[in-house]
Amino acid sequence: MNPKSTPENILNVRDLTVRFGGENVLDHVTFDVERGEFVGLIGPNGAGKTTLLKVLLRIIPSDEGSCTFADGVTVRYVPQQYVLPDYVPISIREVIQMGSLTFLSVSDITKVLSQVGLDKVKVSQNFHALSGGQKQRVVIARALVVQPDIILFDEPLSGVDHETKESIYRLLSKLNDDGMTIFFVSHDVGHVVDACDRVLCLDRTLHRGCHPVAFAKGKREEQEEKASIPMQCLVESKPQEQSKKPMHHHH
Amino acid sequence: MIAGVATAITAAIVGNFIVAARQAIISDMLAHAALAGVGLGMFLGVSPGFFAGATAIVASIFLWFLTKQSGRAPDAVSMLLLTGGLAVALLFSHAAKETAVSFESFLFGSILTITYGELLYFTAACACIVVVFLTLWRRFLTSVFDPQFARVQSKIAPVYEIILLVSTGALVAVSLKVIGGLLVGALLVIPVLTAQNIATSFRANVLWSIVWGIAGVIGGITASFYFDIPASSGIVLSLITLFAATYFFKKLIER
Numbered sequence: 233m234n235p236k237s238t239p240e241n242i243l244n245v246r247d248l249t250v251r252f253g254g255e256n257v258l259d260h261v262t263f264d265v266e267r268g269e270f271v272g273l274i275g276p277n278g279a280g281k282t283t284l285l286k287v288l289l290r291i292i293p294s295d296e297g298s299c300t301f302a303d304g305v306t307v308r309y310v311p312q313q314y315v316l317p318d319y320v321p322i323s324i325r326e327v328i329q330m331g332s333l334t335f336l337s338v339s340d341i342t343k344v345l346s347q348v349g350l351d352k353v354k355v356s357q358n359f360h361a362l363s364g365g366q367k368q369r370v371v372i373a374r375a376l377v378v379q380p381d382i383i384l385f386d387e388p389l390s391g392v393d394h395e396t397k398e399s400i401y402r403l404l405s406k407l408n409d410d411g412m413t414i415f416f417v418s419h420d421v422g423h424v425v426d427a428c429d430r431v432l433c434l435d436r437t438l439h440r441g442c443h444p445v446a447f448a449k450g451k452r453e454e455q456e457e458k459a460s461i462p463m464q465c466l467v468e469s470k471p472q473e474q475s476k477k478p479m480h481h482h483h
Numbered sequence: 484m485i486a487g488v489a490t491a492i493t494a495a496i497v498g499n500f501i502v503a504a505r506q507a508i509i510s511d512m513l514a515h516a517a518l519a520g521v522g523l524g525m526f527l528g529v530s531p532g533f534f535a536g537a538t539a540i541v542a543s544i545f546l547w548f549l550t551k552q553s554g555r556a557p558d559a560v561s562m563l564l565l566t567g568g569l570a571v572a573l574l575f576s577h578a579a580k581e582t583a584v585s586f587e588s589f590l591f592g593s594i595l596t597i598t599y600g601e602l603l604y605f606t607a608a609c610a611c612i613v614v615v616f617l618t619l620w621r622r623f624l625t626s627v628f629d630p631q632f633a634r635v636q637s638k639i640a641p642v643y644e645i646i647l648l649v650s651t652g653a654l655v656a657v658s659l660k661v662i663g664g665l666l667v668g669a670l671l672v673i674p675v676l677t678a679q680n681i682a683t684s685f686r687a688n689v690l691w692s693i694v695w696g697i698a699g700v701i702g703g704i705t706a707s708f709y710f711d712i713p714a715s716s717g718i719v720l721s722l723i724t725l726f727a728a729t730y731f732f733k734k735l736i737e738r
Contacts, residue, residue, distance in 0.1 A: 289635045309635060320503040322628065323684030330625040333637065358683035 242267045242305055242382050242413050243288070247297035250283055257283050259437040260297065265382070265415055270408040272428035273417045274444055279435045281417045285309070285386050288415075301382070308375035309384040310368075318360045324370055325355040331374035344373045349403055365396030369403070382413040389420065401427045421448040484704055486597055486605055486661050487718070490670055491696030493609040494658075496616045497651050498671035499678075499689045504627035505557065509546060509648070510671045512561040513655040514590070514664025516542035516568035521589050521659070522575030535589070535659050539652035542568065547648050551630070551641065591715050592663025594704070601661060608657040615650050623647050624685065666715045670696055673722040680729040695725050 243265040250258040258280045265271050275281050286292045288299055289309055301307060308331070328341050341355050348369040353362070359370060368388060375383050385404075389397045401423055408414050418424050424431055425444050433439040433447040501507055520538030524531030542564045549560045597605075616623065622643040625633040633640040651671075658667035678691035702725075703718030710717075 291631065291634065307635070309632075311629075311631070317503060317505065317628070319679065320499075320628075321679060321682045321684055321688050323686075326624065326685050327628075329621060330629060330632065331636075333621070335621075356684060361683075 240266050242269075242302050243299070243415070244302075245288075245297070245299040248284070248287060248294050248299055249296035250280070250287060250292070251295045256436060258287070258294075261434070261438055262297075263432055263438060265413060267381070267413055268408075268411055270405070270414045270427065270429045271416065272424035272431040272444075273415065273434055274419060274421055274424055274431060274448060275434035276419070276448075281419075281434060282312075282386065284434065285384060285417055288384060305382060306378060306380040307382055307384065308378065308380040309386065310371055310375050310388045312386045312388065312390060322359050323356050324353060324359050324362075327359050327370055328355075328374050328377055331377040336377065340377065344377045345370075347376060347407075348373045349399075363396075364392050365400065368392060368396070368400060372400075372403070376407070376412075380412075382415060383407075385414065385416045385418075387418050387420075389418070389423075397423065421445055484701070486602055487594055487700035487704060488697055489606045489609040490658055490662050490667060491674070491700045492693050493612050493654055494667060494670035495674050495678075495692035495696045496613060496689055497654055498675045499685065499692060500616070500623050500627050500647060501651060501671060502675045503685070504647075506561075507672045508558055508561045508565075509543070509651065510655055510668035511664075512546070512565040512568070513539045513542060513652050514659065514668060515565045515572070517652075517656045517659055517664065518589060519568040519571035519575070520656070522572040522579070526575040526579040528579075531589075532656075532660060536653060536656040538568070539656040540649050543648035543652035544645065547641075547645050551644055588663075589659045590664050591713070592659070592661055592666055594662050594666075594714050595707075597661055605657055605661050608653065612650050612654050615646065619643060619646065663715055666718060669719045669722055670699070673719070673726055674699065677722070677726040677729050680726075680733045695722070695729075699725055 241264045245261055245263050248258055248261040249256060261280075261284065273281060273284070283292070287294050289307070324345070325336075325338070325341050328344060329336050338355055345351065345353060345355070350366060350369050350373070353366070359367065362370065372383075372388075389400060392400070397420075404414055404416070405427055416424065416428060421444055431444040433444055439447055498507075498510075501509060517535040517539040520534035520536070521531040523538070524534035527534075545564060546557070546560055549555045549563075550557045622633075622637075622640075625636065626640055626644050626647065630640070630644070633643070654671075655664065655667055658664070662670075674692035674694075674696035675688065677695040678688045682688035682691050699722035700718055702721035703716075704714055705717075706712060706721060707714040707717040
């Protein structure tokens, strides 16, 4: 346990640094998440968002610093675009069962399904027959079923239509109102600013005291600028673009 | 017949997990890896069956390590182990020329000439594998469908990944002498594909693949009896016929 942690902090991240190939993909990242908060994390491509999430989930180790969940905290996550192999039939019930190590009864499952607004589906229905938005709700239900203290979301809404997005943000806000702590990684600045209590701006390191919208706009322009520079110049100057690569092939 | 039905049931259960994990080719890989053990056993003049099991298990642990820990493509690693197993098998059989046991009997088995003792040992092994799968069903399901989620959920998730592969290795190894390495591959994969034409849940898919597997075994053995064809070809061909029939039936209904 980190001596600095206070009872209401559910997650403490201190000077977290991750290096791939000698380069800092995350550079002394420090923040806390309090119980009941809805925290957003935004940043441009290659900012280290996914890496940070993987360190939080203990999928990859950090090189320096620490990230500690408070004692006894149950963590669940909702992955980016859920990719179950669609050639294998699987029922909604079986997908949700994955969320728990103990057996779940039909009533456990219908209860959590109604929590995510899926009252009308049958638990025995084929998961692959659902729409994209419904699938995402089932996957959120899978994370909810153990009543975790905090759920981490990894850009869960890339590739779903606007209406679905809106309704899922409403769902998350409702869950948060009911006391669920949410850590939400996204590049969708507008929605994140509306939905979250607090937004962290990440670009290898956390940018403090800047407005998320301004931060995102600045980063976007920077990336566009980089893209418009002829290739040769880019190689001769500082080839920052290349630093993205290690992150993706690492895992 | 009993051996065939026992394999059909066990293979249907194991096969569903293997197909869901996109590892269908490992049955063939394990069969060839086990052949290396057979070769070693022949060379040393001791039980080829024991060495077959040992090498199949070692190969499945290698597979797990190279794919899950070092991130290599599963099909490529399977090919490496498959050709490796074959090469070692060939090497040992070359060194042990004067042996009476033939490799062919391990690839194609001898389902019609199995002894009572072999049958007993084989069914007991199948029963053990079925018990392992029924006990660890939910763990296995999460590890094949969403390995990352499984690892976040439980620190010991990799242990279940290994148990899954090792049990598959054990099934292939014990099946070698009885029904043959190639036939067990067919029973692991084809009934699962057939069931996918019908089922809407994983559990239903397992139950349907047991049905199709048993139907294929009975159909194949019956055909081999009446038409005087090899039992293993009879079984594989009837499994494929069932797949084709359900596939076209499904297409017909969808119209």
